[in-house]
Amino acid sequence: MFETDILLQDTREILGAVPVTLGMALLIFPLSAIVGSLFALVEYRRVPVLRELVMVYKVILKGVPMVVVIFLSYFGLPAALQFLYSALGIDANAHLMPNWIILVIAITGCVAAFQAEIIKGALNAFDTGQSDAAYSLGYTGSQLFRRVLFPQVALTAIPDLTTSMMVIMKALSLGFAIEVIDIFAQSQLTAALNYYYLEAFVIAVVIYMVIAYIVTQIADRLEQALRIRT
Amino acid sequence: MLELKDIKLAYGSAQILNGVDLSVERGDVVSIIGPSGTGKTTLLKCINYLAKPASGTISFDQIKMDYQRPDKTAVQAIRLRTAMVFQQFNVFKNMTVLQNVMDPLVVVQRKSKEEAKEIALHEIERVGLTSRCNHYPSQLSGGQLQRTGIARALAVRPDVILFDEPTSSLDPELVGEVLKVIKDVTSSGITSLLVTHEMQFAKSISNRIVFMDRGVVAADGSPAEIFDSPSSPRLAQFLNSEYSFQ
Numbered sequence: 001m002f003e004t005d006i007l008l009q010d011t012r013e014i015l016g017a018v019p020v021t022l023g024m025a026l027l028i029f030p031l032s033a034i035v036g037s038l039f040a041l042v043e044y045r046r047v048p049v050l051r052e053l054v055m056v057y058k059v060i061l062k063g064v065p066m067v068v069v070i071f072l073s074y075f076g077l078p079a080a081l082q083f084l085y086s087a088l089g090i091d092a093n094a095h096l097m098p099n100w101i102i103l104v105i106a107i108t109g110c111v112a113a114f115q116a117e118i119i120k121g122a123l124n125a126f127d128t129g130q131s132d133a134a135y136s137l138g139y140t141g142s143q144l145f146r147r148v149l150f151p152q153v154a155l156t157a158i159p160d161l162t163t164s165m166m167v168i169m170k171a172l173s174l175g176f177a178i179e180v181i182d183i184f185a186q187s188q189l190t191a192a193l194n195y196y197y198l199e200a201f202v203i204a205v206v207i208y209m210v211i212a213y214i215v216t217q218i219a220d221r222l223e224q225a226l227r228i229r230t
Numbered sequence: 231m232l233e234l235k236d237i238k239l240a241y242g243s244a245q246i247l248n249g250v251d252l253s254v255e256r257g258d259v260v261s262i263i264g265p266s267g268t269g270k271t272t273l274l275k276c277i278n279y280l281a282k283p284a285s286g287t288i289s290f291d292q293i294k295m296d297y298q299r300p301d302k303t304a305v306q307a308i309r310l311r312t313a314m315v316f317q318q319f320n321v322f323k324n325m326t327v328l329q330n331v332m333d334p335l336v337v338v339q340r341k342s343k344e345e346a347k348e349i350a351l352h353e354i355e356r357v358g359l360t361s362r363c364n365h366y367p368s369q370l371s372g373g374q375l376q377r378t379g380i381a382r383a384l385a386v387r388p389d390v391i392l393f394d395e396p397t398s399s400l401d402p403e404l405v406g407e408v409l410k411v412i413k414d415v416t417s418s419g420i421t422s423l424l425v426t427h428e429m430q431f432a433k434s435i436s437n438r439i440v441f442m443d444r445g446v447v448a449a450d451g452s453p454a455e456i457f458d459s460p461s462s463p464r465l466a467q468f469l470n471s472e473y474s475f476q
Contacts, residue, residue: 127318127320127323129316129318129319129320130320130321130322130323132275132280132314132316132320133314133316133320133321133322133379133382134322135278135280135309136278136280136309136312136313136314136392137309137313137334137338137382137386138306138309138310138334138338138386139334139337139338143337143338147322147333147337148322148324148325151324152323152324155324227368228366228368228369229323229324229366229368
């Protein structure tokens with residue numbers, strides 16, 4: 001059913017898109033985790049006003065399909081930035097912003113809403129008796145955060161956060177909509193030239209599976225090594 | 231050295247403390263007993279401001295505060311001179327036994343790591359956990375966790391140590407090892423307040439017993455006065471019910 005030389009040649013081409021895809025994922029992952037953490041902290045500390053804003057943000061970005069967010073960013077972000085530039089009197093052309101940056105921003109925005117939930121869950125799992133103990137010993141709020149709360153919450157959240165790496169990998173395939181070439185887009189383009197669509201997509205599936213396997217292995221090892229401390 | 235006056239505290243519509251007076255002299259070992267829900271633990275937590283009374287005053291040697299005008303400096307000064315042992319242990323889960331005991335010395339008291347470690351190892355030995363020094367809380371039994379809590383409290387060299395039902399969440403066979411450590415601590419002369427349901431134990435280690443009922447101090451006296459000739463029917467009834475369980 002499959003022709004070996006086609007498979008080999010396609011694999012080589014599609015593999016070429018792996019570094020770019022992984023690169024973007026490795027950029028989005030920490031960015032969304034940081035933004036998500038800030039959102040989670042705002043909710044955990046019940047910061048007025050900001051808390052309501054975060055809730056609205058989460059409802060919107062969890063509810064709207066990611067591809068819609070990507071298109072909105074594609075058409076909206078450069079225009080908004082250009083407006084900002086001219087308001088600040090900066091002489092630059094925002095429309096030169098590369099599409100991959102728009103994609104990274106859009107996916108970061110979406111995934112951050114989910115990361116916020118993961119970190120909020122980890123914060124809620126923190127046993128507050130430890131805060132009492134710390135305060136009773138004279139710790140300040142920031143000492144408590146630095147020494148006790150943050151290390152524990154980070155460990156609790158790491159396994160789930162790592163899983164979201166796969167969500168990001170898959171979301172990047174939507175970049176095809178704005179001409180960013182990831183693994184999926186490359187297989188589409190490769191197949192468009194030789195019409196071996198099934199082959200190209202099977203190769204993409206295998207590549208995604210290998211990446212998923214490696215990511216879950218890392219997550220498992222990490223979780224096992226850290227479990228003892230929570 | 232420590233005096234609480236007219237402490238009042240309510241959670242929502244439930245009045246927990248209804249004008250409590252309590253004074254403690256240096257070297258006292260005071261046990262606070264009484265039915266569940268009468269505010270014993272809450273009273274203890276008022277001292278280090280983990281519970282926030284609506285009114286009343288505290289004086290701790292030179293430090294004085296009116297709870298209607300909470301003062302951060304006074305709260306911190308009191309916290310630095312007291313230490314608490316909790317019913318739920320509340321050891322830091324991301325730290326080993328040694329780190330738990332050292333951390334307050336390094337972070338709060340700004341001692342060097344070497345000095346903190348030396349003090350910590352000494353206190354850990356005192357509670358008999360030297361062999362568990364590098365274990366994490368998830369690897370310890372309840373009794374070991376509580377002894378870690380006690381070592382952590384001792385290491386900061388407090389003037390007053392507050393025990394909040396230290397054996398109430400332990401398996402029965404682990405209670406003994408913790409009581410033994412507490413007895414060793416209280417007999418060393420450190421001023422102690424102990425909320426407990428262990429009547430025999432309270433009787434044997436304390437020089438004063440405070441009986442709380444419905445948010446007030448209902449009786450206050452030597453162990454002999456409280457246990458052998460209870461002054462009020464409520465106290466007699468309470469002691470009866472406690473003994474019938476033991």
